[in-house]
Amino acid sequence: MDEKLSPAAQMNSHGAFERVGCGEMMVSLMRKKALVINCSPVRSGATAAITGIIAEELEKRFETRRICIDDYEFTFCRGCRSCHETAKCILNDDVLTIIKEFEWADVIVAVAPSYWADVPGQFKCFIDRCTPWSNTHEPHAVIGEGKKGYAVTLRTGPNMKECERLINTIEHFYGHMEIERCGSLGLCSVSDRDEALARKDEITDFCEKIK
């Protein structure tokens, strides 16, 4: 039998095949999947730094994907409510691509900065566009059962109440998408990348609670 086709062979990090034990391969196939979302339109700011720390931590235990809301093009919900009758949106854009990532994931971690004391408009626009999947009406589309959701929020100001307000927005979204609300972290006094990186220990401690 060709060694490269052996079921006990897999690609290593250099792109070469190497033999692994069947047990090890099964564990790799059975790894849970985590999606970490940078809900800020800034791809290299404080939120991106926190998203990076979380993705690196989760990679030790999960198959992990990291996305930024700004990687996608989609428009505002028109409020037409046709999805209440059809479970489908009249618009056809990247919302479906993001939803495919949600369908793929077992665990979803949304990381959002405060913009005017709530999530950035780009992420709020995405939430509005998820109305076809909201359990507030029948019929509605579904992203799959048993998903766990976590919310991480940050802001420049010192008062935790504002972080909690963003957490409420994200958890309200999770609730209607039937994603279980499993935990949250609020980080005050974070206005740039360096201040985010300085909170690494707090963020990695939180990651240990993500199951």
Ligand SMILES: Cc1cc2nc3c(=O)[nH]c(=O)nc-3n(C[C@H](O)[C@H](O)[C@H](O)COP(=O)(O)O)c2cc1C
């Ligand atoms: C448009 C805008 C609005 C903001 N509004 C608030 C606010 O209401 N409260 C707050 O504490 N910080 C606010 N901030 C600061 C951000 O929450 C903070 O700088 C965060 O670290 C930005 O992360 P980012 O660079 O990854 O987007 C705002 C920043 C921007 C750009």
